[in-house]
Amino acid sequence: MTIQELQNKIIELKKEKDVCLLVHAYQNHEILEVADYVGDSYGLSLKAKDAPQKNVVMCGVRFMAETVKVLSPEKRVFIANENALCPMANQMDKEQVEALREQYPDYTIVAYINTTSELKTAVDVCVTSSSAVEIIKNIKNDKILFIPDCNLGSWVQKQIPEKEFKFFHGGCPTHLRITKKDIERAKEIHPNAEILVHPECLEEVTNEADYAGSTTGIMNYAKKSDKKEFVIGTENSIVHHLQYECPDKMFYSLSKECVCPNMRATTLMDVYNTIKGVGGKEIFIDDEVRTKAKNCIDKMIELGG
Template sequence: MALKDIQEEIIRLKKENDICLLAHCYQSPDILEVADFVGDSFALSLSASKVTNKTVIMCGVRFMAETVKILSPDKKVILANADAGCPMAEMMDKELIEQVKEQYPDYTVVAYVNTTSELKTVCDVCVTSSSALKICRSLDSDKILFIPDKNLGSYIAEQIPEKEFKLLSGGCPTHARIGMAEVKKAKEAHPDALFLVHPECVPEVVAQADYVGSTTGIMDFAKKSDAKEFIIGTENSIVSHLQLACPDKKFYPLSKDLVCHNMKLTTIVDVLNCVKGIGGEEIELDEDVRLGAKRCIDKMIELG
């Protein structure tokens, strides 16, 4: 089948089978073109909770599909590619954080939304990269245990010096492996370009940025800016998306290695198989886990 034929069949089957299709920004353009909602992970989960479709397909990674299920327990939730995980979400578990909490009993546990549903059950509040600063500032506690991303945690801690942060050694391996050598090389090659970076990058890289923000924040900034050239310090799919959205501007990857291989697992044929009912994996959560994780997410909604 030609790509256009596959996309048309997906659109037809979505309508026929009452399906809502979610696609994270890091997905490829052929998938984004057939999605009902495109965006960051938590925004997608909120969108899914407001639609009437009986089935939701997540083109992203496992923790994102879990968040959809947490907020939409009555919907059938499918992860388009069962092997699409998130190394950051999987590097800390419930048992580890319970042990850390015993060592720091007076700390409020703030969990980046990029965590498993089970881990969220022992945390106090979730945050996204765009809401973390506001939520951490609004907490009554002056002591914060921020997990799992130490780079995002460090970025937030610098802006709230009146609070004490405890950070563990975790983070996004895709963003964290990029260092100052790549920044220097990119800036020398494109001296007139603004540098836009995700706070999951290491602090010395973030310190060089003209703008720091979430994936959608980076995209919105670039689209609205009067500047004509940009170095993009997040997953490289955003470079191609911005090139399509703003053909009058130039976008350059910070590094050819800024690639999330888990996000790249999902293909347009995976999506086709899902809408046919023969692909993906249905996400099922124990109700105690779902409610425990939802408490953490509800607190985020309340504060942020």
């Protein structure tokens, strides 16, 4: 079976099985082509909530599927590859958060959305990379405990110097592979290119970049810019997607090592088998956990719009 033949079968099955297919931007391009919606984890969750379909298949990692289930408990939610897990989402647990709250009782605990539903039950508000600055600015408390990604946290702190931050030393293993040497090499090889990076990168990387922002922010920046060359410092799938979307521009990877094995675990056949009903994994969340986890997401919406 060719890729196109398999894609056509998936499109037919989606209609037959009443399935909404959500695809994170880090997925392979052949999966993006059959998606109902492409975006970041939070944006996809909102799309799922408003979608008319009763069944949702997430092509991403598990915490993303959990967020969909938290916001759409009445729908059946599936992860296309049950082994697709985010390492950062498992760097902290609820007990550690509760211990930090006892240690820093006067701090507002802010969690990156890249965390489990159980952990979200113990925090005050969650954020995305694109909304973190605005949301934390709108928090009345000037003391912020940011978890688990200290790189994203320090990037936010630089933009809100009037607030006091404490961090948990976690982060994204994929983005941590990018170093300042990669920036120096890119500037030498591609002197006319702008360097666009994700704030999950090390501070030494974001400091040297022309632009730092979320995956969506990076893609929008490159599409709208009148520049013709870009070095991309995030999961390398974004280089491929931008090459398709902007064929008149040139895109280069900042590091060949910036590949997330969990995001790349999902295949087009995984998608087909999940929709067909012989693959994937359905997501179940205890009602009490779901309700408590939703509180910090609701707070995110309230503070960030």
